[in-house]
Amino acid sequence: MSRPVYDSPRTAESTATAESTTTPESTTTAGVPPDLVRAFAVPPALELRGVSKSFGHPGGDQLVLDDISLAVAPGEFVCLLGASGCGKSTLLALAAGIDEPSAGAVSAVGPRPALMFQEHALFPWLTAGKNIELALRLRGVPRRERRPEAERLLGLVRLSGAYGKRVHELSGGMRQRVALARALAQASQVLLMDEPFAALDAITRDLLHEELIRVWHEWNQPATDARSLSVLFVTHNVREAVRLGGRVVLLASRPGRIARQWRIDLTYPRRLEDEAVAEKAKEITEELRKEISRHARS
Numbered sequence: 001m002s003r004p005v006y007d008s009p010r011t012a013e014s015t016a017t018a019e020s021t022t023t024p025e026s027t028t029t030a031g032v033p034p035d036l037v038r039a040f041a042v043p044p045a046l047e048l049r050g051v052s053k054s055f056g057h058p059g060g061d062q063l064v065l066d067d068i069s070l071a072v073a074p075g076e077f078v079c080l081l082g083a084s085g086c087g088k089s090t091l092l093a094l095a096a097g098i099d100e101p102s103a104g105a106v107s108a109v110g111p112r113p114a115l116m117f118q119e120h121a122l123f124p125w126l127t128a129g130k131n132i133e134l135a136l137r138l139r140g141v142p143r144r145e146r147r148p149e150a151e152r153l154l155g156l157v158r159l160s161g162a163y164g165k166r167v168h169e170l171s172g173g174m175r176q177r178v179a180l181a182r183a184l185a186q187a188s189q190v191l192l193m194d195e196p197f198a199a200l201d202a203i204t205r206d207l208l209h210e211e212l213i214r215v216w217h218e219w220n221q222p223a224t225d226a227r228s229l230s231v232l233f234v235t236h237n238v239r240e241a242v243r244l245g246g247r248v249v250l251l252a253s254r255p256g257r258i259a260r261q262w263r264i265d266l267t268y269p270r271r272l273e274d275e276a277v278a279e280k281a282k283e284i285t286e287e288l289r290k291e292i293s294r295h296a297r298s
């Protein structure tokens, strides 16, 4: 079966011309590769500027994130990769505004970023449709518009007909689709995803990768600033990061710092088994291994 070929949803990917790999030395103070800076004709959708985060522990404070500067362009899809415990979820919580940085600043355009986790966090006593309508209500959408909008969003995630289904009637993959539709119902311009497909079987995960890219692409067509959707996607899985991201950011551990970034200039949609995906994943895995062994020695 032939695959549809998507244009990259503008900005960073469509205008970037510089080399595909950037090192921390070649990034600006905002942590943005120089080729991306040129693409930032509008302010970033999400920006962390010199962000550090410490947690209090009995033996003394633990510095989890150290001087992180990261900007995500409107419409960009960025994957954040790193070893377990390096601070990926902490960074996402700061980006979401559910926790405060110990130093530095976080800003995002539009309404508060939407969050999606490995656990769907749907209300089991509500139907799929009502779960989405709840998000619409919180956003202030008038009552009469909620049902048609919930049905439209269910259609977007290919779950037309699931409006009246309760959570226990849905498979794991379907629940994550509803969770995605609910996140989209917030009309945020930034979607933060914390390993959203990690608990799914390989085939369902593969399908949801495809769907997520399709939804992100459709959401960003036509490309207008008002409608753009940027994604910051956390994963341990290098192939997943390369399959999805226009950019992959590797976090070092203890403390979490940006170790390296790669632009992934491959056409969408991509497949996990694509040779180019495998090749890039191999290069990134080698860096991740170095980070893990550096961490083990420290």
Ligand SMILES: Nc1ncnc2c1ncn2[C@@H]1O[C@H](COP(=O)(O)OP(=O)(O)OP(=O)(O)O)[C@@H](O)[C@H]1O
Pocket: 055, 056, 064, 082, 083, 084, 085, 086, 087, 088, 089, 090, 091, 236
């Ligand atoms: N609320 C908290 N209080 C104290 N320590 C915390 C808190 N939240 C996170 N940490 C610590 O911060 C470090 C980073 O945790 P975090 O969950 O952000 O890492 P992660 O990269 O997302 O890990 P994983 O990939 O395993 O999910 C860990 O050592 C964790 O124990």
